[in-house]
Amino acid sequence: MKNFKTLLLACFTLLAMTSCYDDMDDNIIPATTLELNDFVWKAMNYVYLYKSEIPNLADDRFISIDEYETYINSYASPEELFESLLYLPNEIDRFSGIYSNYYDLQNALSGTSLSNGIEFNLYYVPGSSAEIFGVITLVLADSPAESLNLQRGDFFRAVNGENLTASNYINLLSATSYTLNLATYSDNGTPDISDDDTVTLSGNSASLSKVSYTENPVHKTNVLNVGGISVGYLMYNGFTSEFDNQLNNAFAEFNAAGVTELVIDLRYNGGGSVQTAAYLGSMVTGQFTGQVFSKLFYNDNLSNNDTEYVFTGSINGNSINSLNLSRVYVLTTNRQTASASELVINSLSPYIDVVVIGENTVGKTQASRTVYDSPTLFSDSEANTGHTYALQPLVANSTNINNELVPSTGLIPDIELSESITNLGVLGDVNEPLLAAALADITGSGRPANLSESFSLELEEIRMPITPLQQDMHID
Template sequence: MRLHFKPLIATSCFSVFFNIVLLISIFGCESDPINEDSSNIVNNVINFEGDLEISDFVWKSLNQYYFWQNEVPKLSDSISADLQNYEEFILKNKDPEVFFDNLLHPDDKFSFIEKNYSDLENLIQGVVASNGVEFGLLFACNNCRQLIGYVKYILPGSDASEKDIKRGDLFSGVNGIQLKIDNYRELLFNDNLDYTLNMVSINNGVFVNNGKDVSLSKKENLEINPILINQVLNLENTKVGYLLYNQFVADKSPQLNQIFGDFKNNEIDDLIIDLRYNGGGSVKNCIELASMITGQFQDQVFVQEQWNSKMTESLTLDNGDEYFLDRFISTLSDGETINSLYLNRVFILTSSESASASELLINGLKPFIEVIHIGERTVGKNLASITLYDYVKKFIVDVGVEEIKNPDHTYALQPIVLKIANKDGFSDYSEGLEPDYNIKESILDFGVLGDIEEPLLSFAISLINGKETKFTLKNSTIPLNKVKDPLMISRQGMFLDKNTVPFLIN
């Protein structure tokens, strides 16, 4: 990346595009083919090569867009004020991934750098390599290193959907090796497409091998439909819509709208949104879902964005204050009218893994309608990220100068760039949103998702019927200490997706 400088101000042509995932372009002049790590200064232009070019991209990106930019000394504008000092600074940080991590604020648990932006794009759109078993992990006993896996649900159309494995099943090993806290990542989250789960059962509170093995194969680029279940429950004197939604994906809005059209045609009285396994996703999709649930608040402010001072100034200059306000809407981006239910209350189910856009839906709706929150305290991610690509200018015959993703590397960044508050300005839930009814799932009593006897759904129905039941889990000596799921953590994002006119930042 070639960057032009003026005293105190970097004048490399930063071009910002807010597209499907708010694609942000940072580009300079056309880059030369990548060579070994090097740099040189010619006519006030720094030419970085190799990994140094990527490190330069990392610093310039975070210096402009990172939410905590003014609180991180290494991201201070003074670093780039002197050309030679800046060159020396980048030369000391040749590893872009280590450099990225060293530039993050201590409170930042969510920003990350991705070596291959295609993998990042697939993750955001729900396209992954998967065998279809969505699972969690627990410690098998107190003060031990052994783990037990439990199946949350099976993805339709996956390899697992054709095998003898279902929600609530348990496993203790992979390929004959006992799962432990120090080997589960290697066994379950490596690049191998095939593995065999060694299953166990519970006998008098003890995990016992049952002799059953389930061989599974991951399908590459499996597109996961985040709408796992949608149905109308015809209960005594009432109709209830139930939606189990596992990721906010922008291009699923038309399908969601069709489901809400069915809810509307069935004249449902109440709605249950199940976000227990939803780590977040598209802000735009969240706003659309909120508008489907309601409808009576069209054009009113749903949530407010809080950027760093640099971006606030630039975005205000180019777009005005309205840019920071995300409002309820009446149509999808393709012009289709939203099927709104005009509800005055909604029941939302969560777990300790519900995050980001899931929390945004709860927090955003609370000033407008009654939100009955059932389940566990959520993650506490009140921050949103954007995808940053390194763009360069390239001359194309018969076309002219175009901006293309830098052919010298495939890195992209997903940094936190803003905090989101509801219309009352409330955004203080970094420790999670507390439910109105604190209920945990139990591996002894998982139930069948979508079945009215499934514990959390059953409890929500009892509230709707005005017959609140005392919720008790089956007695168990088995600890419920969860192990953080790396795959679920990677899905716990809130991605801003807006359309706006590109603007230049000098």
């Protein structure tokens, strides 16, 4: 029994190696479902953070190779097997993923994906349990949406002339190309949501097509002079390591302007690179160089990989532009502020005052890593050429220096404030509600009187399906 795992993996490694090549002419032969399933089980057995919670991943689960082969053959696809091995997927592991083309996965982790350049929220039309409308929350720079002059705060009610409903919105809004039919929202002169509120087509439209788009996550920077205080504003939409230099350049701008207070807008930031998160923490501070920023803890198989990320003074061979702050403000939402965004809040909190304004965050403390069908698992250089499957499973838990996890229920804001769909405001503007709340706290002027806290919460929100990569924290 003790030697079965070694024998099993040796046999199936040999099977994978010999079946993907023709001995005579080296013609590549596509991997079979058996081989793909074998890769999935081997990988999850070795790297999965929650291996000990899954009986089918136990080292002594099978008493013979025949039993093992019967087991993996019982799953019709690698996706089916992978999903069967996840630990409480509706509660704990909502984030692991399997991908049939790792080139697309690699591109996505580098910030490149198919996009038309808009992000939006969806709600039921007041008084309806079927009809849906949307509001654009973010327009990406240099995207098809920006070229059409779409704006944050624009409403839409239909796609391709067809009203959005609970039964069609996913198909209509997931298409590669579509025409967005714009609308206007009227509260009919009353401040509260009521059945007489209307969402009416305006007659205007925008034809959008998704293109291969690489997002610079440094979406916007601004330096504001408020009451004689120099306040930096950074809207940062993804911890993408390929743009670490651009992030550092933003802090050079803040340094040059003499910024003494900082607001980091992470409300649409689903996460990304753990190392980039440590860089951001180092840019905010600077006085803790060499001290532990965060820790990663793997399963028993990979415990030698347990890692401490430290505050650092350099990035890609260049000096980090640090602000040496003792306080930072972070803006959040409960849908999209996740993983590496939460890591920054959690890991800075033991060192400086982190004031969170917005909504309860998603609640993801685990990190993932790309796993290939290769001898080293974590490198694609020797990947099985018979297929392009890769896994992005949770492999480690992230804590701060005090070994505190981000709760699965998310981080609670210090100042609770939801975006109002009729008053989204301009990002980076002093009157944008969440930023205005931060500036009021910085200047000690109290909460702005015109902020609407609950408008959006009174509407029943509808959510597009969220992929694991939209709330990702990965190890480079």
